[in-house]
Amino acid sequence: MLELKNISFDVDADGQNKEIVRGVDLVIPDEKLVVVTGPNGGGKSTLARLIMGIEKPTSGRIYLNGEDITDASITERAKKGIGFAFQTPVRFKGLQVLDLIRIAAGKRLSPASACEYLAAVGLCAKDYIDREVNSSLSGGELKRIEIATVLARGSVLSVFDEPEAGIDLWSFQNLIHVFERMREEISGSSILIISHQERILNIADEVIVLKDGRIAEQGDREKILPDLIGTASAVRDCRVLEMPERSGQTC
Amino acid sequence: MLKPKKMDEIQKRLLMEIAGLHEVPEGAYNIRSNGKAIGRSSTANIDIESKDDGTGLDIRIKPGTKKESVHIPVVLTQSGLSEVVYNDFYVGEDADVVIVAGCGIDNCGTANSQHDGIHRFFVGKGARVKYVEKHYGSGDGTGKRILNPVTEVYMEENSSMEMEMVQIKGVDDTDRMTKAELAAGAALVVRERLMTHGEQRAISAYVVDLNGDGSSADVVSRSVARDDSYQKFDAKLVGSAACSGHTECDSIIMDNGRILAVPGLEANSVDAALVHEAAIGKIAGDQIIKLMTLGLSEAEAEEQIINGFLK
Numbered sequence: 368m369l370e371l372k373n374i375s376f377d378v379d380a381d382g383q384n385k386e387i388v389r390g391v392d393l394v395i396p397d398e399k400l401v402v403v404t405g406p407n408g409g410g411k412s413t414l415a416r417l418i419m420g421i422e423k424p425t426s427g428r429i430y431l432n433g434e435d436i437t438d439a440s441i442t443e444r445a446k447k448g449i450g451f452a453f454q455t456p457v458r459f460k461g462l463q464v465l466d467l468i469r470i471a472a473g474k475r476l477s478p479a480s481a482c483e484y485l486a487a488v489g490l491c492a493k494d495y496i497d498r499e500v501n502s503s504l505s506g507g508e509l510k511r512i513e514i515a516t517v518l519a520r521g522s523v524l525s526v527f528d529e530p531e532a533g534i535d536l537w538s539f540q541n542l543i544h545v546f547e548r549m550r551e552e553i554s555g556s557s558i559l560i561i562s563h564q565e566r567i568l569n570i571a572d573e574v575i576v577l578k579d580g581r582i583a584e585q586g587d588r589e590k591i592l593p594d595l596i597g598t599a600s601a602v603r604d605c606r607v608l609e610m611p612e613r614s615g616q617t618c
Numbered sequence: 619m620l621k622p623k624k625m626d627e628i629q630k631r632l633l634m635e636i637a638g639l640h641e642v643p644e645g646a647y648n649i650r651s652n653g654k655a656i657g658r659s660s661t662a663n664i665d666i667e668s669k670d671d672g673t674g675l676d677i678r679i680k681p682g683t684k685k686e687s688v689h690i691p692v693v694l695t696q697s698g699l700s701e702v703v704y705n706d707f708y709v710g711e712d713a714d715v716v717i718v719a720g721c722g723i724d725n726c727g728t729a730n731s732q733h734d735g736i737h738r739f740f741v742g743k744g745a746r747v748k749y750v751e752k753h754y755g756s757g758d759g760t761g762k763r764i765l766n767p768v769t770e771v772y773m774e775e776n777s778s779m780e781m782e783m784v785q786i787k788g789v790d791d792t793d794r795m796t797k798a799e800l801a802a803g804a805a806l807v808v809r810e811r812l813m814t815h816g817e818q819r820a821i822s823a824y825v826v827d828l829n830g831d832g833s834s835a836d837v838v839s840r841s842v843a844r845d846d847s848y849q850k851f852d853a854k855l856v857g858s859a860a861c862s863g864h865t866e867c868d869s870i871i872m873d874n875g876r877i878l879a880v881p882g883l884e885a886n887s888v889d890a891a892l893v894h895e896a897a898i899g900k901i902a903g904d905q906i907i908k909l910m911t912l913g914l915s916e917a918e919a920e921e922q923i924i925n926g927f928l929k
């Protein structure tokens with residue numbers, strides 16, 4: 368179980384204090400799949416980065432299974448079982464897909480076992496296992512490899528930041544299956560997905576709407592989702608095809 | 619044929635580092651240790667002989683020789699030894715061979731140890747050569763380990779040469795000069811990987827003359843400069859025909875490392891297409907963060923990134 372208590376995050380933007388996350392109280396219960404949605408710039412990625420320890424909160428505390436991890440480093444949180452798939456995955460010159468999956472798994476996986484994680488995200492494993500994680504990979508391929516690294520970690524809490532962005536419709540079906548399977552095998556873990564996709568929201572146990580750095584709505588899917596359908600916070604699959612790869616903020 | 623003499627453990631380890639050799643190699647070879655040949659073998663198609671004046675080797679590869687290899691590793695374990703060696707390779711037309719050179723120095727003493735290998739390649743029409751050269755230094759003496767290789771490549775029509783040059787560890791001072799002249803249709807590919815530590819200094823300069831129509835050169839250096847080390851990469855392409863050339867210097871600096879990349883393109887023909895790329899910077903912060911989210915410490919993440927980069 369992950370608990371955020373009164374988490375705020377401010378930055379200094381052009382000499383002005385900007386509040387990006389404002390007093391968020393949040394619980395990700397054990398064995399639940401929680402989906403966070405909300406408008407662009409609402410603070411979703413920032414919240415995920417705070418959970419992973421990439422950003423440190425200005426105030427508030429974070430607890431993992433009762434233990435205060437607010438001051439724990441990224442590495443320590445990873446070792447305690449938090450996994451994170453970036454919204455914009457990082458590229459590496461020279462490192463191969465196999466290297467990355469082995470690092471993620473924390474052991475020298477055989478190429479065959481590493482391939483299973485690629486197959487799970489719909490990549491034809493033999494075509495990718497030796498590829499460099501560099502700019503020769505398309506955005507969608509990179510995104511799927513990113514998800515595979517989180518699968519390989521087998522985390523206690525897996526956080527996915529807009530896993531569907533840049534992924535084509537066919538692979539999107541596949542991705543839904545990946546999350547459905549994770550949902551079935553959730554025993555002993557929990558999942559946090561940031562997404563605007565109705566089909567991902569549909570498999571959530573709980574839905575959170577984050578707006579202007581605050582939790583605007585929060586509750587069981589059955590309660591929250593009906594009001595979201597048709598808004599930008601719950602778009603239908605076909606939009607995935609048009610979704611451009613975003614960099615930075617949208618106004 | 620000179621039967622190989624017994625090597626000590628340090629010599630064996632150096633040979634392993636520079637040539638991947640546990641034992642005597644297959645094919646033609648000459649193993650030089652502390653200034654003397656300690657093993658040599660020629661084959662039906664590849665002849666290795668000492669030059670008359672004793673300054674080095676003449677290696678003659680018969681035309682049409684296919685899938686054979688030549689190993690000419692050099693090891694130095696005697697502190698204070700300084701040597702200059704001239705090796706000439708004559709690669710016959712249409713031959714297809716792998717040549718593995720390289721030098722390992724172990725210096726536990728206080729005097730400098732130095733090996734300057736001057737290699738010339740005469741690559742016949744249509745021949746293909748893969749050349750691998752690794753440099754390695756070890757030993758904790760205060761004497762420096764110095765390597766100053768000069769490589770000259772003369773490529774006839776439609777020949778091709780792929781050079782892999784690696785210097786990852788332990789060489790204090792290096793001044794490398796590589797020159798190539800390419801006739802029509804000849805293709806040169808160079809992959810250089812370099813890492814410097816401590817107070818090390820490495821200079822690598824190239825001058826590639828693209829003289830014939832359809833000739834091409836692709837010179838790519840990937841390097842990492844750590845601690846207080848210094849590197850200079852100076853690659854000059856001269857295009858005097860309808861040719862294409864590309865040089866790239868891609869470097870990571872860490873600590874107080876310094877790198878100078880000097881682009882040099884000279885086009886003497888309107889049909890010469892030449893490109894130079896250079897990028898120097900520290901390891902991207904988001905790369906380190908990503909690997910930390912996979913459970914690595916910051917230092918482990920850096921090692922993985924560098925190992926991958928220099929792979």
Ligand SMILES: Nc1ncnc2c1ncn2[C@@H]1O[C@H](COP(=O)(O)OP(=O)(O)OP(=O)(O)O)[C@@H](O)[C@H]1O
Nearest residue numbers: 378380387406407408409410411412413414616617
């Ligand atoms: N370090 C920072 N400095 C300045 N502004 C920041 C910083 N980090 C985030 N922001 C701003 O905070 C806001 C929230 O960003 P965040 O990336 O968390 O939004 P998001 O909800 O993930 O949006 P999207 O749906 O577009 O991915 C944006 O306006 C962003 O520009």
Ligand SMILES: [Mg+2]
Nearest residue numbers: 411412413454
């Ligand atoms: Mg975001």
